[in-house]
Amino acid sequence: NVSSKLTCIKALFENYGFTDTQVSTLFKKYPFMITLKVDIAKPKLDFLHSFGFTSSDLCKVLADNGYVMRRSLENCLIPSCEILKGLLKDCKSVIVLVKKHPRVIKQDLRNSVVPNIELLRHYGVQNSRILAMLKQQPGTLLIGANRFKILVKEISEMGFDPGKIHFAGAITVWSGLSKETRERKLDLLRMWGWSDDEILLAFKKQPKIMISSEEKIEQVMDFLVNKMGWNASQISYRPLVMMHSLENWTMPRCLVVRFLLSKGVVEKNLTLSSFIRMSEDNFRKRFVDKFCVDFPEVITLYGGAEDNAQKFSRKITN
Known part of the structure:
Protein backbone atom coordinates (compact mmCIF):
# COMPACT_ATOMS: atom_id res chain seq x y z
CA ASN A 1 0.00 0.00 0.00
CA VAL A 2 0.92 3.70 -0.19
CA SER A 3 2.00 3.90 3.45
CA SER A 4 4.43 0.97 3.19
CA LYS A 5 5.87 2.30 -0.09
CA LEU A 6 6.44 5.69 1.53
CA THR A 7 8.15 4.04 4.49
CA CYS A 8 10.45 2.07 2.18
CA ILE A 9 11.51 5.00 -0.02
CA LYS A 10 11.99 7.19 3.06
CA ALA A 11 14.18 4.50 4.63
CA LEU A 12 16.24 4.31 1.42
CA PHE A 13 17.13 7.98 1.56
CA GLU A 14 17.87 7.78 5.27
CA ASN A 15 20.24 4.89 4.57
CA TYR A 16 22.20 7.31 2.38
CA GLY A 17 22.57 9.80 5.18
CA PHE A 18 19.54 12.00 4.66
CA THR A 19 18.01 13.23 7.89
CA ASP A 20 14.29 12.91 8.55
CA THR A 21 13.92 16.67 8.01
CA GLN A 22 15.84 16.55 4.72
CA VAL A 23 13.71 13.69 3.44
CA SER A 24 10.49 15.50 4.39
CA THR A 25 11.69 18.67 2.70
CA LEU A 26 12.67 16.70 -0.40
CA PHE A 27 9.27 15.02 -0.63
CA LYS A 28 7.43 18.32 -0.20
CA LYS A 29 9.48 19.96 -2.93
CA TYR A 30 9.32 16.96 -5.27
CA PRO A 31 6.12 15.00 -4.50
CA PHE A 32 6.88 12.47 -7.24
CA MET A 33 9.67 11.08 -5.05
CA ILE A 34 7.09 9.64 -2.70
CA THR A 35 6.04 7.26 -5.47
CA LEU A 36 9.57 6.20 -6.45
CA LYS A 37 10.12 2.45 -6.48
CA VAL A 38 13.01 1.39 -4.27
CA ASP A 39 14.31 -1.12 -6.82
CA ILE A 40 14.60 1.72 -9.38
CA ALA A 41 15.80 4.51 -7.09
CA LYS A 42 18.39 2.46 -5.20
CA PRO A 43 20.63 1.64 -8.21
CA LYS A 44 20.76 5.37 -9.05
CA LEU A 45 21.82 6.32 -5.56
CA ASP A 46 24.25 3.36 -5.52
CA PHE A 47 25.88 4.55 -8.73
CA LEU A 48 26.20 8.18 -7.63
CA HIS A 49 27.60 7.08 -4.29
CA SER A 50 30.12 4.75 -5.94
CA PHE A 51 31.13 7.57 -8.28
CA GLY A 52 32.15 9.59 -5.23
CA PHE A 53 29.11 11.62 -4.20
CA THR A 54 28.90 11.79 -0.41
CA SER A 55 25.60 11.87 1.48
CA SER A 56 26.01 15.63 1.79
CA ASP A 57 26.65 15.93 -1.96
CA LEU A 58 23.58 13.85 -2.82
CA CYS A 59 21.42 15.89 -0.49
CA LYS A 60 22.51 19.14 -2.14
CA VAL A 61 22.14 17.84 -5.69
CA LEU A 62 18.67 16.43 -5.13
CA ALA A 63 17.51 19.46 -3.13
CA ASP A 64 18.54 21.69 -6.05
CA ASN A 65 17.18 19.43 -8.77
CA GLY A 66 15.32 16.37 -7.60
CA TYR A 67 14.32 15.51 -11.16
CA VAL A 68 17.71 13.83 -11.45
CA MET A 69 15.96 10.84 -9.86
CA ARG A 70 13.61 10.62 -12.84
CA ARG A 71 16.42 10.16 -15.32
CA SER A 72 17.43 6.77 -16.70
CA LEU A 73 20.44 5.25 -15.00
CA GLU A 74 21.75 3.46 -18.10
CA ASN A 75 20.81 6.08 -20.70
CA CYS A 76 21.51 9.27 -18.80
CA LEU A 77 23.20 9.22 -15.40
CA ILE A 78 25.99 6.74 -16.16
CA PRO A 79 26.94 8.06 -19.62
CA SER A 80 26.69 11.68 -18.47
CA CYS A 81 28.99 11.15 -15.50
CA GLU A 82 31.47 9.19 -17.62
CA ILE A 83 31.48 11.84 -20.35
CA LEU A 84 32.09 14.57 -17.79
CA LYS A 85 34.84 12.51 -16.19
CA GLY A 86 36.50 12.13 -19.58
CA LEU A 87 36.42 15.89 -20.09
CA LEU A 88 37.36 17.00 -16.57
CA LYS A 89 39.75 14.07 -15.96
CA ASP A 90 38.62 13.10 -12.45
CA CYS A 91 35.49 12.30 -10.47
CA LYS A 92 36.07 15.06 -7.93
CA SER A 93 35.83 17.76 -10.62
CA VAL A 94 32.64 16.19 -11.93
CA ILE A 95 31.10 16.20 -8.46
CA VAL A 96 32.00 19.88 -7.98
CA LEU A 97 30.34 20.70 -11.31
CA VAL A 98 27.21 18.65 -10.64
CA LYS A 99 26.76 20.20 -7.20
CA LYS A 100 26.77 23.65 -8.80
CA HIS A 101 24.77 22.65 -11.87
CA PRO A 102 22.77 19.44 -11.26
CA ARG A 103 21.13 19.73 -14.67
CA VAL A 104 24.34 18.56 -16.37
CA ILE A 105 23.46 14.94 -15.55
CA LYS A 106 19.77 15.30 -16.31
CA GLN A 107 20.10 14.73 -20.03
CA ASP A 108 22.03 12.53 -22.41
CA LEU A 109 25.16 14.57 -23.06
CA ARG A 110 25.86 12.53 -26.18
CA ASN A 111 23.21 14.65 -27.90
CA SER A 112 24.44 18.04 -26.72
CA VAL A 113 27.73 18.50 -24.89
CA VAL A 114 29.70 15.99 -26.97
CA PRO A 115 28.78 17.32 -30.45
CA ASN A 116 28.86 20.93 -29.25
CA ILE A 117 32.38 20.59 -27.91
CA GLU A 118 33.46 18.89 -31.13
CA LEU A 119 32.04 21.84 -33.07
CA LEU A 120 33.90 24.39 -30.95
CA ARG A 121 37.13 22.47 -31.44
CA HIS A 122 36.46 22.41 -35.17
CA TYR A 123 36.21 26.21 -35.11
CA GLY A 124 39.52 26.39 -33.27
CA VAL A 125 38.37 27.27 -29.76
CA GLN A 126 41.05 26.36 -27.22
CA ASN A 127 40.29 23.39 -25.01
CA SER A 128 40.95 25.44 -21.86
CA ARG A 129 38.21 27.87 -22.87
CA ILE A 130 35.81 25.05 -23.68
CA LEU A 131 36.39 23.54 -20.25
CA ALA A 132 35.93 26.98 -18.65
CA MET A 133 32.58 27.23 -20.42
CA LEU A 134 31.63 23.78 -19.18
CA LYS A 135 32.51 24.64 -15.59
CA GLN A 136 31.07 28.16 -15.50
CA GLN A 137 28.21 28.17 -18.02
CA PRO A 138 27.35 24.52 -18.73
CA GLY A 139 23.84 25.48 -19.84
CA THR A 140 25.29 26.82 -23.09
CA LEU A 141 26.78 23.44 -23.96
CA LEU A 142 23.54 21.68 -23.04
CA ILE A 143 21.77 23.35 -25.95
CA GLY A 144 20.67 20.93 -28.65
CA ALA A 145 23.36 20.35 -31.28
CA ASN A 146 21.37 21.82 -34.18
CA ARG A 147 20.54 25.06 -32.40
CA PHE A 148 24.07 25.32 -31.04
CA LYS A 149 25.47 25.00 -34.54
CA ILE A 150 23.32 27.93 -35.68
CA LEU A 151 24.43 30.05 -32.71
CA VAL A 152 28.12 29.39 -33.32
CA LYS A 153 27.72 30.23 -37.00
CA GLU A 154 26.00 33.52 -36.15
CA ILE A 155 28.75 34.52 -33.71
CA SER A 156 31.43 33.57 -36.23
CA GLU A 157 29.76 35.61 -38.97
CA MET A 158 29.73 38.65 -36.67
CA GLY A 159 33.51 38.56 -36.81
CA PHE A 160 34.35 37.04 -33.43
CA ASP A 161 37.71 35.27 -33.44
CA PRO A 162 37.41 31.66 -32.16
CA GLY A 163 40.93 32.00 -30.82
CA LYS A 164 39.96 34.86 -28.50
CA ILE A 165 38.22 34.62 -25.15
CA HIS A 166 35.12 36.58 -26.19
CA PHE A 167 34.07 33.97 -28.77
CA ALA A 168 32.77 31.55 -26.16
CA GLY A 169 31.40 34.39 -24.06
CA ALA A 170 29.43 35.76 -27.00
CA ILE A 171 27.87 32.35 -27.65
CA THR A 172 26.75 32.14 -24.02
CA VAL A 173 25.25 35.63 -24.09
CA TRP A 174 23.57 35.20 -27.48
CA SER A 175 22.09 31.84 -26.52
CA GLY A 176 20.46 33.33 -23.43
CA LEU A 177 18.50 35.98 -25.32
CA SER A 178 15.35 35.47 -27.34
CA LYS A 179 15.21 37.04 -30.78
CA GLU A 180 12.64 39.53 -29.50
CA THR A 181 14.82 40.59 -26.56
CA ARG A 182 17.85 41.02 -28.81
CA GLU A 183 15.89 43.25 -31.19
CA ARG A 184 14.50 45.40 -28.39
CA LYS A 185 17.98 46.04 -26.99
CA LEU A 186 19.43 46.71 -30.43
CA ASP A 187 16.62 49.16 -31.21
CA LEU A 188 17.22 50.91 -27.88
CA LEU A 189 20.91 51.38 -28.64
CA ARG A 190 20.05 52.64 -32.13
CA MET A 191 17.66 55.12 -30.57
CA TRP A 192 20.58 56.51 -28.58
CA GLY A 193 22.50 57.07 -31.79
CA TRP A 194 24.61 53.94 -32.09
CA SER A 195 25.07 52.68 -35.63
CA ASP A 196 24.92 48.94 -36.32
CA ASP A 197 28.71 48.93 -36.70
CA GLU A 198 29.11 50.62 -33.32
CA ILE A 199 26.74 48.14 -31.68
CA LEU A 200 28.70 45.24 -33.16
CA LEU A 201 31.99 46.78 -32.03
CA ALA A 202 30.66 47.19 -28.49
CA PHE A 203 29.34 43.62 -28.45
CA LYS A 204 32.68 42.28 -29.68
CA LYS A 205 34.58 44.24 -27.02
CA GLN A 206 32.22 43.28 -24.22
CA PRO A 207 29.65 40.57 -25.10
CA LYS A 208 27.98 40.87 -21.70
CA ILE A 209 26.72 44.31 -22.67
CA MET A 210 23.68 42.53 -24.09
CA ILE A 211 22.92 41.04 -20.68
CA SER A 212 22.28 44.52 -19.30
CA SER A 213 18.59 45.17 -18.89
CA GLU A 214 16.86 47.68 -21.13
CA GLU A 215 16.21 49.80 -18.06
CA LYS A 216 19.91 49.88 -17.17
CA ILE A 217 20.96 50.69 -20.74
CA GLU A 218 18.48 53.56 -20.73
CA GLN A 219 19.69 54.88 -17.37
CA VAL A 220 23.40 54.66 -18.22
CA MET A 221 22.98 56.34 -21.59
CA ASP A 222 20.75 59.04 -20.14
CA PHE A 223 23.27 59.83 -17.43
CA LEU A 224 26.35 59.79 -19.65
CA VAL A 225 24.80 61.64 -22.58
CA ASN A 226 22.26 64.03 -21.06
CA LYS A 227 23.82 64.74 -17.67
CA MET A 228 27.52 64.34 -18.36
CA GLY A 229 27.62 65.46 -21.99
CA TRP A 230 29.48 62.43 -23.36
CA ASN A 231 29.05 61.65 -27.05
CA ALA A 232 26.80 58.61 -27.57
CA SER A 233 29.04 57.16 -30.27
CA GLN A 234 32.12 57.49 -28.07
CA ILE A 235 30.41 55.42 -25.39
CA SER A 236 30.11 52.52 -27.84
CA TYR A 237 33.91 52.27 -27.78
CA ARG A 238 33.78 51.85 -24.00
CA PRO A 239 30.99 49.31 -23.38
CA LEU A 240 32.52 48.43 -20.02
CA VAL A 241 30.45 51.27 -18.51
CA MET A 242 27.33 49.15 -19.03
CA MET A 243 28.68 46.44 -16.76
Whole structure:
Protein backbone atom coordinates (compact mmCIF):
# COMPACT_ATOMS: atom_id res chain seq x y z
CA ASN A 1 0.00 0.00 0.00
CA VAL A 2 0.92 3.70 -0.19
CA SER A 3 2.00 3.90 3.45
CA SER A 4 4.43 0.97 3.19
CA LYS A 5 5.87 2.30 -0.09
CA LEU A 6 6.44 5.69 1.53
CA THR A 7 8.15 4.04 4.49
CA CYS A 8 10.45 2.07 2.18
CA ILE A 9 11.51 5.00 -0.02
CA LYS A 10 11.99 7.19 3.06
CA ALA A 11 14.18 4.50 4.63
CA LEU A 12 16.24 4.31 1.42
CA PHE A 13 17.13 7.98 1.56
CA GLU A 14 17.87 7.78 5.27
CA ASN A 15 20.24 4.89 4.57
CA TYR A 16 22.20 7.31 2.38
CA GLY A 17 22.57 9.80 5.18
CA PHE A 18 19.54 12.00 4.66
CA THR A 19 18.01 13.23 7.89
CA ASP A 20 14.29 12.91 8.55
CA THR A 21 13.92 16.67 8.01
CA GLN A 22 15.84 16.55 4.72
CA VAL A 23 13.71 13.69 3.44
CA SER A 24 10.49 15.50 4.39
CA THR A 25 11.69 18.67 2.70
CA LEU A 26 12.67 16.70 -0.40
CA PHE A 27 9.27 15.02 -0.63
CA LYS A 28 7.43 18.32 -0.20
CA LYS A 29 9.48 19.96 -2.93
CA TYR A 30 9.32 16.96 -5.27
CA PRO A 31 6.12 15.00 -4.50
CA PHE A 32 6.88 12.47 -7.24
CA MET A 33 9.67 11.08 -5.05
CA ILE A 34 7.09 9.64 -2.70
CA THR A 35 6.04 7.26 -5.47
CA LEU A 36 9.57 6.20 -6.45
CA LYS A 37 10.12 2.45 -6.48
CA VAL A 38 13.01 1.39 -4.27
CA ASP A 39 14.31 -1.12 -6.82
CA ILE A 40 14.60 1.72 -9.38
CA ALA A 41 15.80 4.51 -7.09
CA LYS A 42 18.39 2.46 -5.20
CA PRO A 43 20.63 1.64 -8.21
CA LYS A 44 20.76 5.37 -9.05
CA LEU A 45 21.82 6.32 -5.56
CA ASP A 46 24.25 3.36 -5.52
CA PHE A 47 25.88 4.55 -8.73
CA LEU A 48 26.20 8.18 -7.63
CA HIS A 49 27.60 7.08 -4.29
CA SER A 50 30.12 4.75 -5.94
CA PHE A 51 31.13 7.57 -8.28
CA GLY A 52 32.15 9.59 -5.23
CA PHE A 53 29.11 11.62 -4.20
CA THR A 54 28.90 11.79 -0.41
CA SER A 55 25.60 11.87 1.48
CA SER A 56 26.01 15.63 1.79
CA ASP A 57 26.65 15.93 -1.96
CA LEU A 58 23.58 13.85 -2.82
CA CYS A 59 21.42 15.89 -0.49
CA LYS A 60 22.51 19.14 -2.14
CA VAL A 61 22.14 17.84 -5.69
CA LEU A 62 18.67 16.43 -5.13
CA ALA A 63 17.51 19.46 -3.13
CA ASP A 64 18.54 21.69 -6.05
CA ASN A 65 17.18 19.43 -8.77
CA GLY A 66 15.32 16.37 -7.60
CA TYR A 67 14.32 15.51 -11.16
CA VAL A 68 17.71 13.83 -11.45
CA MET A 69 15.96 10.84 -9.86
CA ARG A 70 13.61 10.62 -12.84
CA ARG A 71 16.42 10.16 -15.32
CA SER A 72 17.43 6.77 -16.70
CA LEU A 73 20.44 5.25 -15.00
CA GLU A 74 21.75 3.46 -18.10
CA ASN A 75 20.81 6.08 -20.70
CA CYS A 76 21.51 9.27 -18.80
CA LEU A 77 23.20 9.22 -15.40
CA ILE A 78 25.99 6.74 -16.16
CA PRO A 79 26.94 8.06 -19.62
CA SER A 80 26.69 11.68 -18.47
CA CYS A 81 28.99 11.15 -15.50
CA GLU A 82 31.47 9.19 -17.62
CA ILE A 83 31.48 11.84 -20.35
CA LEU A 84 32.09 14.57 -17.79
CA LYS A 85 34.84 12.51 -16.19
CA GLY A 86 36.50 12.13 -19.58
CA LEU A 87 36.42 15.89 -20.09
CA LEU A 88 37.36 17.00 -16.57
CA LYS A 89 39.75 14.07 -15.96
CA ASP A 90 38.62 13.10 -12.45
CA CYS A 91 35.49 12.30 -10.47
CA LYS A 92 36.07 15.06 -7.93
CA SER A 93 35.83 17.76 -10.62
CA VAL A 94 32.64 16.19 -11.93
CA ILE A 95 31.10 16.20 -8.46
CA VAL A 96 32.00 19.88 -7.98
CA LEU A 97 30.34 20.70 -11.31
CA VAL A 98 27.21 18.65 -10.64
CA LYS A 99 26.76 20.20 -7.20
CA LYS A 100 26.77 23.65 -8.80
CA HIS A 101 24.77 22.65 -11.87
CA PRO A 102 22.77 19.44 -11.26
CA ARG A 103 21.13 19.73 -14.67
CA VAL A 104 24.34 18.56 -16.37
CA ILE A 105 23.46 14.94 -15.55
CA LYS A 106 19.77 15.30 -16.31
CA GLN A 107 20.10 14.73 -20.03
CA ASP A 108 22.03 12.53 -22.41
CA LEU A 109 25.16 14.57 -23.06
CA ARG A 110 25.86 12.53 -26.18
CA ASN A 111 23.21 14.65 -27.90
CA SER A 112 24.44 18.04 -26.72
CA VAL A 113 27.73 18.50 -24.89
CA VAL A 114 29.70 15.99 -26.97
CA PRO A 115 28.78 17.32 -30.45
CA ASN A 116 28.86 20.93 -29.25
CA ILE A 117 32.38 20.59 -27.91
CA GLU A 118 33.46 18.89 -31.13
CA LEU A 119 32.04 21.84 -33.07
CA LEU A 120 33.90 24.39 -30.95
CA ARG A 121 37.13 22.47 -31.44
CA HIS A 122 36.46 22.41 -35.17
CA TYR A 123 36.21 26.21 -35.11
CA GLY A 124 39.52 26.39 -33.27
CA VAL A 125 38.37 27.27 -29.76
CA GLN A 126 41.05 26.36 -27.22
CA ASN A 127 40.29 23.39 -25.01
CA SER A 128 40.95 25.44 -21.86
CA ARG A 129 38.21 27.87 -22.87
CA ILE A 130 35.81 25.05 -23.68
CA LEU A 131 36.39 23.54 -20.25
CA ALA A 132 35.93 26.98 -18.65
CA MET A 133 32.58 27.23 -20.42
CA LEU A 134 31.63 23.78 -19.18
CA LYS A 135 32.51 24.64 -15.59
CA GLN A 136 31.07 28.16 -15.50
CA GLN A 137 28.21 28.17 -18.02
CA PRO A 138 27.35 24.52 -18.73
CA GLY A 139 23.84 25.48 -19.84
CA THR A 140 25.29 26.82 -23.09
CA LEU A 141 26.78 23.44 -23.96
CA LEU A 142 23.54 21.68 -23.04
CA ILE A 143 21.77 23.35 -25.95
CA GLY A 144 20.67 20.93 -28.65
CA ALA A 145 23.36 20.35 -31.28
CA ASN A 146 21.37 21.82 -34.18
CA ARG A 147 20.54 25.06 -32.40
CA PHE A 148 24.07 25.32 -31.04
CA LYS A 149 25.47 25.00 -34.54
CA ILE A 150 23.32 27.93 -35.68
CA LEU A 151 24.43 30.05 -32.71
CA VAL A 152 28.12 29.39 -33.32
CA LYS A 153 27.72 30.23 -37.00
CA GLU A 154 26.00 33.52 -36.15
CA ILE A 155 28.75 34.52 -33.71
CA SER A 156 31.43 33.57 -36.23
CA GLU A 157 29.76 35.61 -38.97
CA MET A 158 29.73 38.65 -36.67
CA GLY A 159 33.51 38.56 -36.81
CA PHE A 160 34.35 37.04 -33.43
CA ASP A 161 37.71 35.27 -33.44
CA PRO A 162 37.41 31.66 -32.16
CA GLY A 163 40.93 32.00 -30.82
CA LYS A 164 39.96 34.86 -28.50
CA ILE A 165 38.22 34.62 -25.15
CA HIS A 166 35.12 36.58 -26.19
CA PHE A 167 34.07 33.97 -28.77
CA ALA A 168 32.77 31.55 -26.16
CA GLY A 169 31.40 34.39 -24.06
CA ALA A 170 29.43 35.76 -27.00
CA ILE A 171 27.87 32.35 -27.65
CA THR A 172 26.75 32.14 -24.02
CA VAL A 173 25.25 35.63 -24.09
CA TRP A 174 23.57 35.20 -27.48
CA SER A 175 22.09 31.84 -26.52
CA GLY A 176 20.46 33.33 -23.43
CA LEU A 177 18.50 35.98 -25.32
CA SER A 178 15.35 35.47 -27.34
CA LYS A 179 15.21 37.04 -30.78
CA GLU A 180 12.64 39.53 -29.50
CA THR A 181 14.82 40.59 -26.56
CA ARG A 182 17.85 41.02 -28.81
CA GLU A 183 15.89 43.25 -31.19
CA ARG A 184 14.50 45.40 -28.39
CA LYS A 185 17.98 46.04 -26.99
CA LEU A 186 19.43 46.71 -30.43
CA ASP A 187 16.62 49.16 -31.21
CA LEU A 188 17.22 50.91 -27.88
CA LEU A 189 20.91 51.38 -28.64
CA ARG A 190 20.05 52.64 -32.13
CA MET A 191 17.66 55.12 -30.57
CA TRP A 192 20.58 56.51 -28.58
CA GLY A 193 22.50 57.07 -31.79
CA TRP A 194 24.61 53.94 -32.09
CA SER A 195 25.07 52.68 -35.63
CA ASP A 196 24.92 48.94 -36.32
CA ASP A 197 28.71 48.93 -36.70
CA GLU A 198 29.11 50.62 -33.32
CA ILE A 199 26.74 48.14 -31.68
CA LEU A 200 28.70 45.24 -33.16
CA LEU A 201 31.99 46.78 -32.03
CA ALA A 202 30.66 47.19 -28.49
CA PHE A 203 29.34 43.62 -28.45
CA LYS A 204 32.68 42.28 -29.68
CA LYS A 205 34.58 44.24 -27.02
CA GLN A 206 32.22 43.28 -24.22
CA PRO A 207 29.65 40.57 -25.10
CA LYS A 208 27.98 40.87 -21.70
CA ILE A 209 26.72 44.31 -22.67
CA MET A 210 23.68 42.53 -24.09
CA ILE A 211 22.92 41.04 -20.68
CA SER A 212 22.28 44.52 -19.30
CA SER A 213 18.59 45.17 -18.89
CA GLU A 214 16.86 47.68 -21.13
CA GLU A 215 16.21 49.80 -18.06
CA LYS A 216 19.91 49.88 -17.17
CA ILE A 217 20.96 50.69 -20.74
CA GLU A 218 18.48 53.56 -20.73
CA GLN A 219 19.69 54.88 -17.37
CA VAL A 220 23.40 54.66 -18.22
CA MET A 221 22.98 56.34 -21.59
CA ASP A 222 20.75 59.04 -20.14
CA PHE A 223 23.27 59.83 -17.43
CA LEU A 224 26.35 59.79 -19.65
CA VAL A 225 24.80 61.64 -22.58
CA ASN A 226 22.26 64.03 -21.06
CA LYS A 227 23.82 64.74 -17.67
CA MET A 228 27.52 64.34 -18.36
CA GLY A 229 27.62 65.46 -21.99
CA TRP A 230 29.48 62.43 -23.36
CA ASN A 231 29.05 61.65 -27.05
CA ALA A 232 26.80 58.61 -27.57
CA SER A 233 29.04 57.16 -30.27
CA GLN A 234 32.12 57.49 -28.07
CA ILE A 235 30.41 55.42 -25.39
CA SER A 236 30.11 52.52 -27.84
CA TYR A 237 33.91 52.27 -27.78
CA ARG A 238 33.78 51.85 -24.00
CA PRO A 239 30.99 49.31 -23.38
CA LEU A 240 32.52 48.43 -20.02
CA VAL A 241 30.45 51.27 -18.51
CA MET A 242 27.33 49.15 -19.03
CA MET A 243 28.68 46.44 -16.76
CA HIS A 244 29.20 48.44 -13.57
CA SER A 245 26.62 49.73 -11.13
CA LEU A 246 25.50 53.18 -12.28
CA GLU A 247 24.81 54.52 -8.78
CA ASN A 248 27.71 52.93 -6.93
CA TRP A 249 30.47 52.97 -9.56
CA THR A 250 29.98 54.85 -12.83
CA MET A 251 28.06 57.89 -11.57
CA PRO A 252 30.38 58.90 -8.69
CA ARG A 253 33.47 58.49 -10.83
CA CYS A 254 32.06 60.49 -13.71
CA LEU A 255 30.92 63.30 -11.42
CA VAL A 256 34.32 63.56 -9.77
CA VAL A 257 36.24 63.50 -13.07
CA ARG A 258 33.88 65.98 -14.73
CA PHE A 259 34.29 68.35 -11.79
CA LEU A 260 38.09 68.09 -11.91
CA LEU A 261 38.01 68.66 -15.67
CA SER A 262 36.00 71.83 -15.10
CA LYS A 263 38.75 73.00 -12.75
CA GLY A 264 41.46 72.19 -15.28
CA VAL A 265 43.45 69.98 -12.92
CA VAL A 266 43.31 66.72 -14.90
CA GLU A 267 44.22 66.05 -18.52
CA LYS A 268 41.44 66.85 -21.00
CA ASN A 269 42.04 63.75 -23.11
CA LEU A 270 41.12 61.45 -20.23
CA THR A 271 38.99 58.65 -21.67
CA LEU A 272 35.86 57.28 -20.09
CA SER A 273 37.17 53.72 -19.90
CA SER A 274 40.48 54.74 -18.33
CA PHE A 275 38.90 55.77 -15.05
CA ILE A 276 35.89 53.44 -15.13
CA ARG A 277 38.05 50.33 -15.13
CA MET A 278 40.41 51.52 -12.39
CA SER A 279 40.41 49.68 -9.09
CA GLU A 280 38.72 51.39 -6.17
CA ASP A 281 42.05 52.16 -4.47
CA ASN A 282 43.65 53.61 -7.60
CA PHE A 283 40.69 55.83 -8.38
CA ARG A 284 40.57 57.20 -4.85
CA LYS A 285 44.30 57.92 -4.80
CA ARG A 286 44.35 59.57 -8.22
CA PHE A 287 41.12 61.57 -8.20
CA VAL A 288 39.82 61.88 -4.64
CA ASP A 289 42.67 61.82 -2.14
CA LYS A 290 44.94 63.88 -4.40
CA PHE A 291 42.49 66.77 -4.76
CA CYS A 292 40.26 66.62 -1.68
CA VAL A 293 42.23 69.29 0.22
CA ASP A 294 41.97 71.92 -2.53
CA PHE A 295 38.54 70.73 -3.70
CA PRO A 296 36.55 69.16 -0.85
CA GLU A 297 33.63 68.88 -3.28
CA VAL A 298 35.13 65.67 -4.66
CA ILE A 299 34.44 63.89 -1.38
CA THR A 300 30.77 64.88 -1.51
CA LEU A 301 30.47 63.96 -5.18
CA TYR A 302 32.15 60.62 -4.70
CA GLY A 303 30.19 59.73 -1.58
CA GLY A 304 26.74 60.85 -2.66
CA ALA A 305 26.73 60.73 -6.42
CA GLU A 306 23.08 59.93 -6.93
CA ASP A 307 21.86 62.75 -4.68
CA ASN A 308 24.27 65.25 -6.20
CA ALA A 309 23.98 64.35 -9.89
CA GLN A 310 21.25 66.81 -10.77
CA LYS A 311 22.68 69.60 -8.61
CA PHE A 312 26.14 69.10 -10.07
CA SER A 313 24.85 69.13 -13.65
CA ARG A 314 23.27 72.53 -13.03
CA LYS A 315 26.48 73.80 -11.44
CA ILE A 316 28.57 72.81 -14.46
CA THR A 317 26.24 74.51 -16.94
CA ASN A 318 25.93 77.75 -14.94
